Amino acid sequence: MSASPELIICQDDQLSVLSPTPEFVELACHFAIEAKTRLLECGLHQPNPIEIFLVERIEHDIGDCLATYDCTDEIIRVKQPESIADALVEGSPYSVLPTTVIFQALVSHEMAHALLEQSSRGTDLAFVDHEYVAAVMELDIIDPEWRQALIDAAPVRLPPKPGLISALIYGFEPRKFATNAWQYFNAEVDGCERIRQIADGNFSFTDQPR
């Protein structure tokens, strides 16, 4: 017998989790609140509630993915930790991480998309700018030891090049895109300033020379 999923409100009542099993609800709330705290420190906001659905499968235009954020209904969908390992394609850089850390990275990534969208007040942000902020957050928030392991699995030579933060690179090498994004963020005097500029529509990587 399986109980029907229940929407559980996190300690932060603007966040809630819907899950078929209670097992990962607390963890999802914890990671979402942690990501939100970091994003608020960076100057983003969460005016509207966000629901996080833990699911076994995610059907998407581009196939089966690990996590998504839907800005029309403010719902984040993330694979439950149990389903993550099976979903990784062979040789995926993520496979160097424990499942819980991948889950943390995915929740942080989608929370970044959600808060960036909510902070941009209707401004249409470029795809590459959205993915920049999401990639930065997921790498910045995980334990430095695991961050390094993930970067080592998809290395990009320093110094970071803003011209490589492009939708094209994201399409071919999403993990190298993420490495370059975080290295760029980390090399800036105040990486959060760039994120605020993106949210305000005052900066876009689409304008960078290639």
Ligand SMILES: [Zn+2]
């Ligand atoms: Zn993304």
